[in-house]
Amino acid sequence: MLRFFSPSYISAGFVAVLVGYAGAGAIVFQAANAAGASPAEISSWLWALGIGMGVSSIGLTFYYRQPILIAWSTPGAALLVTSLPGVPMSESIGAFLFSSILLTLCGVTGLFQKIMAFVPQSLASALLAAVLLKFGLDAFVALESDVLMVGVMVVVYLLTKQFLPRYVIPLTFLVGIVIALIGGTISAIETTFTLTLPVFVMPSFEITTLIGVGIPLFIVTMASQNVPGIAALRAHGYDVPASPLIGWSGLTGVILAPFGGFAFNLAAITAALCMSPEVHPDPSKRYPAVIWASVFYCLAGLFGAAIAALFIAFPAALVMAIAGLALLSTIANSLEAALKVEAERDAAILTFAVTASGMTLLSIGAPFWGLVIGMSAYLFRKRFTTVGKG
Template sequence: MSNPPGLAFPRFAFSHLAAGFIAVLVGYTSSAAIVFQAAGAAGATPAQIASWLWALGIGMAVTCIGLSLRYRAPVLTAWSTPGAALLAGSLAGVPMNEAIGAFLFSSALLTLAGATGWFERIMRHVPQSLATAMLGGVLLRFGLDVFISLPEQLSLIGTMLLAFLLLRHTVPRYAVALTLLVGLVIAGGQGAIHVEQIQLAFARPVFTLPSFSFGSLIGVGIPLFIVTMASQNVPGLAVLRANGYSTPASPLIGWTGLTGLLLAPFGGYAYNLAAITAAICMSPDADPDPAQRYRAAVWAGVFYLFTGLLGATVASLFVAFPHALILTVAGLALLSTIGNSLATALKDEGERDAALLTFLATASGLSLGGIGSAFWGLVLGLAVNLLNIRRRRRLAVGAR
């Protein structure tokens, strides 16, 4: 992208709003429960849990809106879902104030990684074919979930799929948003939307004074930093690069880390670049013009702001929607991105083996050392690509 950095206020377009809403919807419904588990593991009270959701929503809103407007790119941020899973299993017995201290330590490391620029220097050596292969592997399960769930929810998913295919030929820019509307109408007619579970209440920030212990910093803070960088920021930046955005990485990492430093005492345990939900905002369905897709990320930030202010109310709203509807909307919204990723990943015959292995390893969902498959798929692809480069050099030398 050649757009110069600068501030701009987005004009309204329904496709931008729809993509931003779907991104936030998918993000919350897919992982909000894990955040609840992490807060519960730390012994959080209901008021503190609401404060966690407030801090996470506000932090994601500020970074999404600010960074997207600053760089004219769809920079979508998120809470660290693998980080939340890690915390759910490691915070038992850790006092809340020590947990907050570990969050601050992890955020300080993220800020340092952005300030020094080492993360960006490493990512410059990742070929686009491997980045897009990893993206395709990350998103594949969302496409598969549509058809895996189809037999159990034939009327809902089948009708949404048919509507999507018809709308793609008539109003492609609004196909996903209108398909969501179709799904809501069908689910409502089936009585599958549980409105009674929605409770209106504003969240209030609860400040927790941090304390620091060596055990918590080493046992919680460092693993949280590693998981956030490897499982979230690496694929998050790869998504940007795979879609052609050359936004500098260091400021993005640095600002998300700084946001964590400010909001960790209220429960904002980790912020990072989004990958899966970001791909929704980078899809042609958000806008045919890649230079205008940042507006979808800005709208996502607006919705994050509301989710933060309303706290647990929003979580209850997302729980009210049938799971099959969310799976279907996510899969259909990511369809174009999956196809484009595979096409780009396999285009270069010299990098095809490395890209294919990256795709398969990432799609497998393997986890080693608490680090997810996206990281290990990229590591495998880089290793194979390096071997291929060396083999081609040896053949070139031998042919002289």
Template sequence: MRLPFHFAHVSAGFIAVLVGYTSSAAIIFQAAAAVGASPAEMNSWMWALGLGMGATCIGFSLRYRQPILTAWSTPGAALLVTALAGMSMSQAIGVFLFSSGLILLCGVTGWFDRIMQLVPASLAAAMLGGVLLTFGLDLFASAQTQPWLVGVMLITYLALRRRLPRYVIPLSLLAGLAVAAGLDLLQFEQFSWQLAWPVLMTPSFSLASLIGIGIPLFVVTMASQNVPGIAVLRAHGYQVKASPLISWTGITGILLAPFGGFAFNLAAISAAVCMGKEVDTDPAQRYKAAVWAGVFYLLLGLFGATVVGLFAALPTELVMAIAGLALLGTIGNSLSVALSQESERDAALLTFMITASGVALFGIGSAFWGLVVGGIVHGLNVRRSAQR
């Protein structure tokens, strides 16, 4: 009997979650600590975030049959680390509810869809390439500290990527785990399984916190997370209306904010892991990887108390290497699409370079500014062509 999914779907979903958690889980704990969260409340935050991301990943992907991943707002969490200092937990929950309400309003009005329709495919691909470039570079940077680990993973990838393209990433991961075990780099001494339980936290509202923190959290989440998230889908040829997705992430945030779910949005980097040819040669089947990512999100939410111990057990170089290998094909495809049209090449190149630079202005990440500058240049070029 043929299974409705492949091992490549499972591994891609796992790697997507691995990338998402290892890159920013520590920031979530710092944000919770900023408002004096107890261990039970911290666990509740991870429970709410895992549950929300898992439910939306599975729901979106099955509904639209496209690899749609959600994530917590990493730049939003970074904002909260400093912005929430000195505030009470109840005020923080009020901020989360307010920001999620604005996200819901943004989705319901439909203006986000109208803006994204104006973004050319070349700029979306250039932005994606710029976002992912760091992960490709980190693959080789990690070889400085663990050359044997990264070398074996890279050799495995190069040797099998054409013979077994569907299984090359999981096999590279297994090779890395074997080397890590041989070098005694796996640290599971502090690891233990513990269920997380939700803790209901009552909100309180103050005009100062809503304006000073709630609005920036909304802007950062929309500009630095949802814009790239939709662009990633467009760059891979997946067309879906953004408004329903944005609306449901807002609803999810409203429902789970009282338990610590501070912000939910569309994923970009981790989503790209589930969209490459290595996942499935048939683009219509890649949504199954996103469904598996949702399953892993749910499991990590239920066992939120063990998340830090689980990811701390893996060497950083292994995580960096497998993320880079999983995204190599996507980076190459993005650059190919971005630079394919000579008339759009300069705008796409600027988008790519600004995004890859990591520059952040007014608390908004480089992906947004890359699209803004690239969009302006593209518009000027179109206008000049029309005047000739």
């Protein structure tokens, strides 16, 4: 059991949760405010999201013995910021419930598994590399705001990568925290640590809200979150079936929607932090990092706004730097896998370029369109090659 307490597991799990809350926590607050939530209801949203992510992640990870991290839908939260103003809270909850039911059906019927079975490994790797690219670049963008802290972190990263690769992220993160504390850039936390009480809201169903909020929430969660999430697992060599993961994450939303759990899906960016070679050289022994992430998620849910405030207190430059540095190996490995097969290289680079562009078309994000365009190129070449041989 002592191996579960390895610093590489603990730090990977903590950084994954830190990146999730510090990077998108504010969007969740905005979405709750847009829905007209009271302070108690906002805390309930955080409770539902933290408990939902933690319990589902730890359950799936223990069952499959693979690093399966469930997250909230960040694009979904951003969608809610603009979609919920003026919508009664009960109708908002109804839309969350409707979207989660659609996600559950997608998993139970096996539809998602059938779709993803057609995606070649090179395109999945290209998709993952593009999704993570911005975070890798942001590690060096952070130099603009704090040259000393980020510069020292980069030096420590390079040295420990060479001599202590297993502990590169814990040590780099620790050095960053120490410098931030000395420099006084970690914000003061003005909150009390009290247990959050969930608030149940009876859902109501209005057809216009289901169409205008529920269906778009389902689409962006599937296209912008679950597709990259499966790509992250496949790019790291994990063979867990896709449909049960989608089904269970959707069911989590069905259960917790009345408390503010608006959408749950497979994580991609934060999951990649728990799958990198720095966590453990053996991919089959990386899943304890997700167990630790689940523990931190549950704590964040139990203590609601207080824990969220703790994560948000870290300076943006520190979060950007540690996330980017932790993902560099995954980006490099994904690019290598994406470009390895010459016959699939054009399709893979198209997938990478479209996804990395960050474009949005018909309110659907770049990962979906990257996969569509890349698959079209892949199938076209495959068809052309088959005809040529015939």
